[in-house]
Every structure is written in C-alpha cells, then in structure tokens.
Amino acid sequence: MALTIGSLLALSFVISLIALLFLIWGITGGQFDVDQRDANIIFTADDAVNHKDRDHRFDTEAAGIDEVSRGPVRVLIASAILWLVLGSIFGLISSLKMHWPDLLDQWAPLTFGRLRTLHLNAVAYGWSSLGSLAAVMWLIPRIFHTPLRFPRLPLYGAVIWNAGLAAGLIAIALGWTDGLEWLEIPWQIDGALAVGGALFAIPLIASALSRQVNHIYVSGWYFIAALCWFPVLFIIANFPYVHSGAEQAAVNWWFAHNVLGLWLTPLGVGIAYYFIPKIIGKPIYSYSLSLVGFWGLALFYSQVGIHHLIGGPVPTWLVNVSIVHSVMMFLPVIAVAVNQHVTMVNNLWALRDSYPLRFVWLGALMYTAASLQGSVEALRSVNTIAHFTHYTVGHAHLGVYGFVAFVLFGFVYEVGPRLVGRPWPWPALIPLHYWLVLVGFAIYFVALTVGGWLQGKVMLDALRPFADSVTLLKPYLEARSLGGTLMTLGHFIFAFHVAALFMQRAPQTLARTAA
Amino acid sequence: MNRVFPLAILALAILAFATLVLVVAPGLQVGAVGPTPGLQPYTAQQLRGRDQYVSLGCVYCHSQQPRSLAQAPDSDRGWGRAAVASDYYYDRPHLLGTMRSGPDLFNIGARLPSQGWQLTHLYQPRAIAPWSIMPAYPFLFVHKDKAETGDVVVALTQNYAPKSGVIVARPEALDLVAYLQGLKHDQPPPASAPRDAGYDRGAER
Amino acid sequence: MNGQNGQHRSDEHFEPYEEERGIPAPFYLGAFGLLLWGVSVFIMDREPVMPLASPNPTTGGQHLPSQPPRALGQPMPALAADPAALAIIAGGKGAAWACSSCHGLAGEGADAVPRLAGLSAAYITKQLNDFAAGTRVNDSMRVVALALSPEERTSLGAAYAAMAAPTVAHAMLGGDLKRGAQLATAGDDAKGLAGCFTCHGDQGLGVDPDFPALAGQPAAYLDQQLLFWTSGLRHNSPDTMMNDIAKALSDADRRAVSDYIAGLPPPDPHAIAE
Numbered sequence: 005m006a007l008t009i010g011s012l013l014a015l016s017f018v019i020s021l022i023a024l025l026f027l028i029w030g031i032t033g034g035q036f037d038v039d040q041r042d043a044n045i046i047f048t049a050d051d052a053v054n055h056k057d058r059d060h061r062f063d064t065e066a067a068g069i070d071e072v073s074r075g076p077v078r079v080l081i082a083s084a085i086l087w088l089v090l091g092s093i094f095g096l097i098s099s100l101k102m103h104w105p106d107l108l109d110q111w112a113p114l115t116f117g118r119l120r121t122l123h124l125n126a127v128a129y130g131w132s133s134l135g136s137l138a139a140v141m142w143l144i145p146r147i148f149h150t151p152l153r154f155p156r157l158p159l160y161g162a163v164i165w166n167a168g169l170a171a172g173l174i175a176i177a178l179g180w181t182d183g184l185e186w187l188e189i190p191w192q193i194d195g196a197l198a199v200g201g202a203l204f205a206i207p208l209i210a211s212a213l214s215r216q217v218n219h220i221y222v223s224g225w226y227f228i229a230a231l232c233w234f235p236v237l238f239i240i241a242n243f244p245y246v247h248s249g250a251e252q253a254a255v256n257w258w259f260a261h262n263v264l265g266l267w268l269t270p271l272g273v274g275i276a277y278y279f280i281p282k283i284i285g286k287p288i289y290s291y292s293l294s295l296v297g298f299w300g301l302a303l304f305y306s307q308v309g310i311h312h313l314i315g316g317p318v319p320t321w322l323v324n325v326s327i328v329h330s331v332m333m334f335l336p337v338i339a340v341a342v343n344q345h346v347t348m349v350n351n352l353w354a355l356r357d358s359y360p361l362r363f364v365w366l367g368a369l370m371y372t373a374a375s376l377q378g379s380v381e382a383l384r385s386v387n388t389i390a391h392f393t394h395y396t397v398g399h400a401h402l403g404v405y406g407f408v409a410f411v412l413f414g415f416v417y418e419v420g421p422r423l424v425g426r427p428w429p430w431p432a433l434i435p436l437h438y439w440l441v442l443v444g445f446a447i448y449f450v451a452l453t454v455g456g457w458l459q460g461k462v463m464l465d466a467l468r469p470f471a472d473s474v475t476l477l478k479p480y481l482e483a484r485s486l487g488g489t490l491m492t493l494g495h496f497i498f499a500f501h502v503a504a505l506f507m508q509r510a511p512q513t514l515a516r517t518a519a
Numbered sequence: 520m521n522r523v524f525p526l527a528i529l530a531l532a533i534l535a536f537a538t539l540v541l542v543v544a545p546g547l548q549v550g551a552v553g554p555t556p557g558l559q560p561y562t563a564q565q566l567r568g569r570d571q572y573v574s575l576g577c578v579y580c581h582s583q584q585p586r587s588l589a590q591a592p593d594s595d596r597g598w599g600r601a602a603v604a605s606d607y608y609y610d611r612p613h614l615l616g617t618m619r620s621g622p623d624l625f626n627i628g629a630r631l632p633s634q635g636w637q638l639t640h641l642y643q644p645r646a647i648a649p650w651s652i653m654p655a656y657p658f659l660f661v662h663k664d665k666a667e668t669g670d671v672v673v674a675l676t677q678n679y680a681p682k683s684g685v686i687v688a689r690p691e692a693l694d695l696v697a698y699l700q701g702l703k704h705d706q707p708p709p710a711s712a713p714r715d716a717g718y719d720r721g722a723e724r
Numbered sequence: 725m726n727g728q729n730g731q732h733r734s735d736e737h738f739e740p741y742e743e744e745r746g747i748p749a750p751f752y753l754g755a756f757g758l759l760l761w762g763v764s765v766f767i768m769d770r771e772p773v774m775p776l777a778s779p780n781p782t783t784g785g786q787h788l789p790s791q792p793p794r795a796l797g798q799p800m801p802a803l804a805a806d807p808a809a810l811a812i813i814a815g816g817k818g819a820a821w822a823c824s825s826c827h828g829l830a831g832e833g834a835d836a837v838p839r840l841a842g843l844s845a846a847y848i849t850k851q852l853n854d855f856a857a858g859t860r861v862n863d864s865m866r867v868v869a870l871a872l873s874p875e876e877r878t879s880l881g882a883a884y885a886a887m888a889a890p891t892v893a894h895a896m897l898g899g900d901l902k903r904g905a906q907l908a909t910a911g912d913d914a915k916g917l918a919g920c921f922t923c924h925g926d927q928g929l930g931v932d933p934d935f936p937a938l939a940g941q942p943a944a945y946l947d948q949q950l951l952f953w954t955s956g957l958r959h960n961s962p963d964t965m966m967n968d969i970a971k972a973l974s975d976a977d978r979r980a981v982s983d984y985i986a987g988l989p990p991p992d993p994h995a996i997a998e
Contacts, residue, residue: 014766020536021759027529060739102620105645105652116654117576146739179574183612212523219521221740228523229530236534240542249607250713251549253615258541266534281740291742293751302530306537312617315586317602319713321766322545328762335755342748384717388590392582392619463619466592466975467955470622471863475650588975594897595951597836597944629835633825635816636864646819648863676819676867705835705896 009321017328024303028295060287062149069145070422072155077423079162080138081416082506085499087130087169088409092492094123099485103478113177121176121188128186128263129169129197132404134162135412136271137204140227142419143278144208147224148215154207161203168196184252186260187241194242198235205231222294226274229302233266250317257309264403265305269371272408273301273340275415276368280344283361283418284354289346293339300336304329311382314391330382337375344368359434363414366442370406374399389464394477394484395456398449405491406445413437413498420505429504437494437501444490447483455480548713554608557706561609561698568698571691573612575656582616583625583702590718599626599704603712606704621653628703637696638673638688646679659692805883812872812880820871823880830889835896836944841889842991846933849881851960860960888994891940895983897947900976904984907977915972920981929991934962940990946982 064070098120101107108114141158145151152158172189175181181188189197208231212224220228241259281288288294310318310326348355348365355362377399381390390396417434421427428434455477462473561569572578585593587601594600602625607613631637636647642660644651664684666672671693673686680686688696708714813831816822826837833839840848854860856869856877869877895901906912908928911919921928923935930937938946952958953970961967973981 010766010768014763017762017766018759060741061737062739063737101654102652105654109655110657112575112658115575115656117579118574120579121576181574181576183573183578183614185578185617209523209527220523220526222742223740225526228527232527232531233534236531240538247546248611249549249609249613250604250615251546252611252613253607254545254549255542256613258538262534262537278740282738285738288740288742290745290747292745292747294742296747296751302533306534307541309541313584313615313715315590315715315718316584316615317604317606317712317714319545319548319604320716322541323715323717324765325540328765332758332762334758335751338751338754339747342751343742388586388718392617394620396617464591466595466951469952469955469957470596471648471650474620474652478652481652588898588979594944595947597948599835600896626835630837631826631864632834632837633821635821635825639819639821647867674816674819674821676871680819703835 010324013321013325020303024299028292028299031295032292062146064146067149069149069151070142071151073141073145073152073158074423076152076155076158076162077138077142077419078506079159080134080141081420081423081502083162083166084131084133084135084138084412085416085502087126087134088495089499091123091126091131092488092495094119094126096485096488096492098123099481099488103481103485112179118177118179121181122173124186125169125173125176125188127409128268128404129165129172129189132268132408132412133271134165135415136268136275136408137161139275139412139415139419140204140208140231140271142415142423143223143227143275144211147221147227147278148211148217150211150214150216152207153210153214157203157207161200164196164203165200168193168200171196182242184256186263187256191242191244194238198238198242201231201234201238205235221278222288222291222298223274223278225294225298226270226277229298230267230270230274233262233270237262237266253313253316254310254318254322257312259309261309261312262306265301265308268404268408269305270301272367272371272411273297276344276364276371276411277340279360279364279411279414279418280368281347283358283364284347284351286347286351289343293343297336297339297343300332300339304332304336308333308378308382311387312391314382314384314387327382327384331379333375333379337372337379340368341372345372358418359438360414360418362438363410363417365414367407367410367412367414370402370410374403374407377402389457389460391460392463393456393460394452394480395460398452398456401445401452402449406449410441413441416498416502420502424505424508426505426508428501429508430501433497433501437497440490440494440497444487444492444494446487448487448491451480451483451487455483545713549604552605552709552712555603555605555704555706555708555712558606558608558704559701561701564694565698565701567691568694568696569614571659571695572614572698575695577624578614578616580616580618580620580653581622581624582619583623584615585623585625587714587716587719593623596622597626597630598623599629600708601714602704603708603714605709605712621651624699624702626702626704628700629705632700634671634693634696634700635674637699638671638692639675641692641695642673642675642686643679646676656692659689659695660686661689663687805886806879809876809879809883812876813883817876818871820868823868828889828892831884831887832889832892833942833945834892835942836948837942838945839889839891839893839941839990840884841887842993843884843936844930844932845878845881845885847881847930847936848884849878850933852877852880854960861957886993888992889990891990893940893942893986893990895987896943897979897983899943899980899983901980901984901987903977904980904982907973907981908984912977917969917972920985928985928988937991938985939988941986943979943982943986946985947978950978950982 097108097114098116101116101119112118137158141152169189172193175190175193176188180190182190208227212220212228237259241255247255277288277294307329308326310322311330314323314327316323344365345368348368355365380386381396381399390399417428459473459477462468462476463470584602585598585600588594607615640647641656643655643657644653645655660673662681662684663670666685666687670687673688675686811817812820813823816825823831823840827833827840828837831839831841851860852869852872853874855862855865856872858866872880907917908920911917911922920938923931924938925931925935928937928939949958950970950973953966954973956967959967970978
C-alpha cells in the first residue's frame with residue numbers, strides 16, 4: 005500500500021496513544037509504590053496510618069494559610085461577578101434582538117453583531133476566566149498545604165486583566181476588532197491578558213514548588229497545565245500579520261476550542277475535582293482514572309478544533325484528525341465522569357444538605373453531558389445537520405454555562421463565608437438563585453437544541469426555502485429569551501447577595517448560620 | 520504525579536504537537552497554493568467595506584463557505600460552488616463564519632448584484648422580506664430633506680420611507696455594498712486547492 | 725440520614741484524595757474500540773474517490789452542437805421600446821430598484837438571476853403580475869412588481885422581449901451534459917418525461933405565450949426554479965404540469981438538464997426579425 009497521509013496519520017495516532025498509555029502506566033506504578041510511605045512522612049505520627057480517612061485532614065483555618073490569598077480571591081470574585089452581570093445583560097439583549105430585530109437599532113455599538121461579541125468576551129474572559137482563577141488562588145494553599153507564594157502578583161494580574169478586558173470590550177463596542185470569533189479583542193490590547201495570565205501562573209508554580217505535601221492532588225495538575233497553556237495559546241493565536249485566509253480559519257478554531265478545552269475546562273474540572281469529595285467528605289474513586297482523564301484531555305482536546313470546519317475549505321486529513329480526536333474525548337470524559345459521579349452517587353444524601361454541592365455536581369454532570377454531546381456532534385453525519393445552527397449555540401452554553409458557571413456558583417457559595425468570616429446574609433436567596441438559573445437554563449438548552457436541529461434539517465432540504473429555517477426558529481428563539489431572562493435574574497440575585505456579604509460591616513458570628 | 524516541571528513540560532509539549540498538526544502543517548499546505556485563478560484582489564473601497572462587515576459582526580450570522588452538493592444543497596440555493604482554500608487568498612481576517620442565521624454570502628455578489636437592493640436591505644431588511652430577523656442598520660444612512668448631487672438615495676416602500684425627504688446612503692453603506700457586490704466566486708477552483716472532501720467520497724451526485 | 729448530615733457538617737477539614745483503584749476493565753475495552761475506529765477513519769478516508777461535485781466548470785458548453793455565440797459587444801437595448809420602460813430598467817422607480825441592477829444592462833441575467841432579454845412579452849408581464857398578486861413567491865420581486873402599475877408591467881415585458889443580449893450562462897452545477905441533452909430533447913420514457921423542447925420550443929427558444937424560452941438561462945436559476953416547482957413553492961403554470969415534471973427529476977437529472985440548457989445559445993429577437 006502506498007504511503008498516504010491517512011496511513012501516516014493513523015501511525016502517529018497509534019504511537020501517541022501507546023506513548024500515553026506507557027506514561028500513565030509508569031506514573032501509576034511508581035505512585036502506588038511510594039504512596040503508603042508518603043502517607044507516613046506527611047502526616048504526624050499521631051495520625052493513625054491505617055486509618056485512611058484520617059490521613060487526609062488538613063486544617064487550613066488553623067494553619068492560617070488563607071491570610072495572604074484572601075485579598076486576591078476577593079478581588080477576583082468581585083470582578084468576575086461584575087462581568088457576569090454585564091455579560092448577561094449583553095447576552096439577553098442579543099437574544100431579544102433575534103426575534104425583535106428592530107429593538108435598539110439606532111446606534112452601532114448596540115447592533116447584534118457587537119452586543120453578541122461583548123457578551124461572549126465578557127462571560128468567557130471576564131466571568132469564567134476570572135472566576136476560575138479566583139478558585140485556583142483559593143485552592144492553591146489547600147492543595148499544596150502552604151500559603152500562596154507571591155500573593156501580590158494575582159492582584160496585579162487581576163488589575164491588568166480587568167483593564168485589558170475593559171479596554172477590549174470598549175474597542176469592540178466601537179467597532180475596533182480583530183474579527184475572529186473568540187479573538188475579537190484587538191491584538192494591541194491582548195498583551196494585557198497574556199501578561200495577566202502569566203502573573204497568575206507564577207504564584208501557582210512557585211507555591212507548587214514549595215508545597216508541604218509530596219503528592220500533587222489531581223486539581224493541581226489541571227491548574228498547572230491550564231495556566232501554562234493559556235499564555236502560549238493566546239499569544240500564538242493573536243500574533244498579528246502571520247495568519248490569513250483558510251489557514252487563519254484553522255488557527256482560529258484551534259484556538260477557540262483550546263480556550264475551552266485547555267483553559268476553561270481544566271480549570272472547571274479541577275475545581276469540581278476538589279469540591280465534590282471535599283463537601284461530601286469521601287475520596288475520589290480512582291487515581292489511575294484521574295491520570296487517564298488528565299493526560300487524555302491534554303492529548304485529545306488539543307486537536308479537536310477543526311471540527312468547526314467540517315465540509316469547509318481545509319484539507320480533508322486535518323478535518324479527520326479533529327473528528328477522531330473529538331470522539332477520543334470519550335475516554336478522558338468518561339474517566340472524569342466515573343471518578344466524580346461514582347463518588348457523588350454513593351453519597352446522594354449530601355445533595356440535600358448543600359447547595360454549593362448541588363451547583364458543583366450539576367456543573368460536573370453538565371460537563372460530562374456537554375463533552376459527550378460534543379464528541380457526537382463532531383461526527384460527519386451529525387455535524388452536517390447541527391453545524392451552522394443554534395444547536396451549536398445550545399451546546400456551547402451547556403459547556404460554558406452549564407458546566408463552568410455552575411461550578412463557579414458552587415465555589416462562591418461554598419467559599420464566600422470562609423473568605424470574609426461571615427455567613428451569607430440571606431441564605432434563602434441561594435435556592436432562589438439555584439432554581440432560577442436551573443429552570444432558565446433548561447428552557448434555554450432544550451429550546452435551542454430542538455430548534456437548532458429542526459433548523460439544520462430545513463437547511464439541508466433543498467425543497468424548502470431558506471426563509472423556512474428562519475420562521476421555524478422564531479418560537480424557539482423566544483423561548484431562549486425567556487430562559488435567558490430567568491438566568492439573568494438569578495445572576496442579579498447572586499451578585500446582590502455576594503455584594504451584601506462582602507460589604508457587610510456589622511461583625512457577625514458563624515453561629516447565626518445555625519439559627 | 521508529584522513533579523511540577525515534568526508535568527508542565529509534557530503539557531506544553533503536547534500543545535506544541537497539536538500546534539504542529541493543526542496550525543503549522545495546514546499553514547504550509549494551504550500556503551503553497553496561491554489564489555484561485557481569476558480571483559480579484561479587493562479594491563480599496565471593497566476593503567473599507569470589508570472593515571465594516573467585520574466591525575458590525577456580520578460574520579456571526581452569515582457564513583462564507585458553501586459546502587459541496589454531496590453534503591448539502593448550498594449550490595441549489597444559489598450560494599455558489601463548494602469553497603476551496605485558495606478562494607480566501609486575499610482574506611484577512613478570514614470570514615468563514617459558523618452560523619447561518621442568515622444565508623451564506625460567499626456568492627452574494629453574483630446572487631444579488633443590485634446596489635439598490637443591498638442598500639434597501641441594509642436600511643431595513645423587513646422592507647423586502649417580512650420574515651427576516653436581520654438587524655436594520657439605520658446608522659449607515661442619513662435622512663435628508665432633499666438629495667444632493669452625488670447622493671445615493673435608498674428606494675423604500677411607503678411604510679418604511681420617511682414622511683418627508685429621502686434616505687441617503689453614507690459612505691460606510693456604499694463601501695459595505697461594494698464589498699458584497701465583489702463577493703463572486705464563479706471561478707473554477709484549482710484542483711490542488713484543499714477542501715474537506717470527506718462527504719464527496721462515493722456520494723450520489 | 726441525620727447522622728450522616730451531622731458528620732458531613734463537622735468534616736470541615738477533610739482533604740480530597742483519590743483511592744487506589746485500578747482502571748475498570750470495560751474502560752480498556754472501550755479505549756481499544758475507539759482506537760480501532762480512529763485508525764480506520766484515517767486509513768479509509770485517505771483520498772476522496774470522487775472529485776468535487778461542482779468544479780466541472782465553465783467549459784461545459786463546448787460539447788454542445790452550438791451556433792457561434794454572439795460577439796460580446798455593446799448591450800443592445802430594444803430599438804422601439806417605451807422610453808418610460810427603459811427608464812425603469814436603467815434607474816428604477818419608487819420602491820422598485822433598477823431592473824438592470826440585477827438582471828444586467830441588457831437583461832442578460834447573472835449567476836442565479838434570470839435572463840430577461842428575448843423572453844416573450846406576455847410571459848414577463850404575467851410573471852410581474854403574479855409577483856404582485858403573490859401567486860409567484862419572491863420577496864424582492866414582490867416589492868418591485870407592487871411598485872409598478874399594470875401598464876408599466878406590460879411595457880417592461882415588451883421592452884425586454886425586444887432586447888438581444890450575449891449569453892452569460894454556462895454549465896456550473898457539475899451536471900452530466902449528455903444526460904442533460906437527452907432529457908431536453910428526447911425526455912426519459914421510463915420516467916414518463918417528455919423532452920423540455922417538446923413544449924419550450926426547438927432548442928429551448930420558447931413558444932409564445934405560455935412556454936418561456938429556456939436557452940441561455942443561468943444554470944443556477946433553472947436549477948432553483950425546478951426545485952421550486954418540485955416543492956410547490958412555484959405554482960403559477962396553467963395546470964400542475966411543471967410541478968409534475970420537476971418532481972420526476974432526480975437531483976442529478978435536474979442539474980444535468982439545467983447545465984445543458986444554460987449552455988445553449990439564447991433567443992435573439994433581432995435574428996428572428998431578419
């Protein structure tokens with residue numbers, strides 16, 4: 005058989021998979037050997053070595069390791085929520101404009117093409133990124149048993165990142181944009197986000213190097229990798245005057261899917277990996293699966309981007325690479341799913357008790373769902389229907405909202421009182437927020453999934469005029485606006501509650517929570 | 520896993536490998552093919568219009584990449600032949616798009632070549648198609664009492680026309696329309712130009 | 725349950741960790757299956773067996789028994805046409821855009837825009853009336869037709885009928901031209917299809933007033949109209965004849981016949997007059 009691109013690709017695919025398996029096998033083997041001895045080294049002699057659950061205890065409050073990271077985490081949470089509120093408003097108006105097209109059409113910054121872009125950038129780079137970074141900065145001391153190193157850097161990072169993002173959004177509103185989806189912020193401003201990202205990476209790596217435990221908990225792997233990946237991704241994709249034409253489209257989607265897969269996803273998964281067992285008080289199912297999940301994500305997720313160009317003007321082999329890797333994402337996703345959901349399902353009682361856990365676990369569940377859906381969506385037969393439709397928009401929100409935002413809501417509710425030393429002022433607002441965003445998002449997702457699928461079917465039917473795909477979609481777009489309104493309401497309540505918690509002056513004792 | 524640097528280096532190495540496959544290799548392959556023979560570079564006015572297209576975010580609802588007939592009836596809708604990489608030689612930024620809330624515009628210059636139609640449609644899409652959900656772009660136009668020499672007046676039906684005076688296109692609108700009129704891809708594509716042929720294999724034509 | 729809750733609350737200092745279970749066996753099975761699938765995708769999809777569907781490009785017309793094409797020269801407007809109609813063609817009227825802005829200065833048409841030059845006056849007028857009445861559906865032409873008075877529609881029909889213009893159409897859908905020629909001239913008995921030219925005249929030059937000339941219409945326009953006839957979106961023929969014919973055409977046949985007819989020399993009122 006002649007050597008074709010296909011057989012070369014198949015060969016490199018097999019080699020990289022075998023390398024991955026060897027790597028995991030090697031690490032697991034080594035880990036199992038030392039783990040027992042590690043346990044003896046790390047924990048004081050009084051901790052009964054045989055009593056496993058008691059080995060894994062670390063009193064952060066007593067150790068006082070939050071002292072230096074409190075400030076940065078507070079700033080990050082506050083700014084993330086500010087972007088969430090702004091981004092929700094932008095998103096809601098964009099959604100309304102899709103069925104009331106003459107709404108607010110007199111001023112260019114309020115046109116759909118710009119508002120939608122403001123929405124995406126505000127929630128992706130503002131809320132999701134900064135919120136996740138807040139969680140990372142909060143968790144670093146807990147994972148590494150040591151105070152955050154260089155605690156001023158995240159503060160500077162937050163300032164630079166926020167300033168860059170604000171400047172970027174203003175530029176987009178005024179029509180100055182790089183014009184690529186997910187990369188709209190002008191490259192002249194992008195430097196701020198790259199530098200800001202690096203300023204978060206340094207404290208993370210420094211704290212990891214001076215950690216007081218031998219083993220790095222799985223959340224730590226995800227955080228370290230994500231913070232290494234982001235600046236590289238962002239700089240390559242934004243490098244001006246290098247990319248053009250169809251090649252630029254490939255770069256565009258390589259980046260756009262990596263900003264999800266190698267930035268928001270590892271951060272979100274890492275946070276869920278911490279809070280699910282932490283709140284339940286039971287360990288994660290399997291260390292080996294954690295490894296598969298992590299390295300599988302790195303290897304497969306990094307090559308899925310071109311499934312956004314299926315049927316498009318890029319080489320066939322390139323599309324095939326992304327399709328195969330998209331489907332291979334089943335492996336890490338199932339590994340993570342087993343790890344997180346088995347722990348949860350065995351302890352369902354905890355859900356009743358804890359709204360933070362509900363948020364985080366539902367987020368993790370929607371991560372599993374979004375990823376499996378994404379793998380299937382990359383198949384040629386499905387993609388030909390779903391591509392170019394609102395089905396994709398529903399899918400994107402299942403990932404970025406259902407997963408990342410829900411995990412972050414849970415994080416803020418769990419950590420808020422510990423951050424400021426006061427209980428939530430109105431605990432009843434938490435379930436209100438929960439049900440508003442849950443019901444709102446369910447309406448949102450179902451409407452776009454069903455509507456988008458029908459839209460795709462019409463567009464594939466040569467006998468139906470294009471206009472049919474538009475008129476058919478209208479009720480679904482209206483339902484989306486209804487869902488979006490509920491979600492936005494939930495965000496307002498959330499923002500109000502957090503603001504009240506942060507700004508409360510009267511000293512209160514935690515005892516009031518019990519009351 | 521207990522070591523930070525091997526973890527970070529391996530993670531970055533995997534990203535570098537992905538970059539090689541998804542960015543560098545296609546860049547080389549696509550870069551080796553020049554423009555589609557007969558494809559005209561944009562004029563200065565079309566480039567200004569293209570900037571409007573980018574800045575107003577048209578790409579979020581309009582793709583510019585018809586698929587082959589083996590996959591979808593895009594050509595039957597008059598959207599043009601299946602796009603190949605060399606059709607985008609002069610495009611920076613690329614505007615392939617991922618949504619079809621509106622129709623594909625790869626061949627709009629051949630499908631709807633009328634400047635007058637495009638201006639009316641930009642001023643108020645529902646003046647032409649009542650079902651349209653496209654935004655109106657009134658800020659690309661100006662309301663005048665009387666057209667002056669050189670003004671391009673927008674043709675409007677009574678229910679959308681101003682009570683008195685005329686609607687005149689601003690230069691931004693004229694540039695944008697010039698760009699749209701230039702979007703014609705009827706040149707035969709070179710055989711060497713890449714495109715995803717994954718649907719064309721053995722398909723009934 | 726309560727006891728567990730209590731324990732949960734008090735367990736503030738629990739630190740997450742992973743147990744040392746191995747990877748479940750079904751997971752290996754799944755991984756192996758996915759791996760095989762992935763390899764097979766790469767190996768099997770190495771090269772497309774069939775070339776692109778569409779780029780069987782502009783040269784389609786060369787197979788045809790063609791008359792020498794009219795030299796591309798100055799467009800030739802109608803000699804004795806109503807000046808008011810010519811003004812609408814060149815400059816539009818009210819809400820109606822200039823006809824020429826889409827259909828070309830000489831009514832020659834464009835990629836997916838129909839050719840009007842040399843079509844029968846009665847046919848053009850009827851279509852304009854149908855657009856206005858909504859019996860032929862087209863958003864843009866509806867706006868145009870409603871802006872024109874019945875007299876203007878009539879005089880526009882006459883003006884275009886008298887025009888001659890070089891062809892701009894060519895085969896562009898990748899259709900099989902031999903099959904197209906067969907369908908146009910002889911039809912397909914097996915499918916119960918008479919040849920197009922049986923009604924639309926020798927070489928598709930049209931038979932007044934009900935059967936418009938087809939020759940030289942852009943392939944994409946013909947293809948699209950046949951689809952509209954198939955779906956019933958277009959239904960303004962005297963009976964359902966065109967709907968029935970279009971429904972009998974497969975996708976490949978529709979493209980073949982559209983490509984073939986596009987390559988034919990268009991009607992030329994001046995030649996007839998000579």
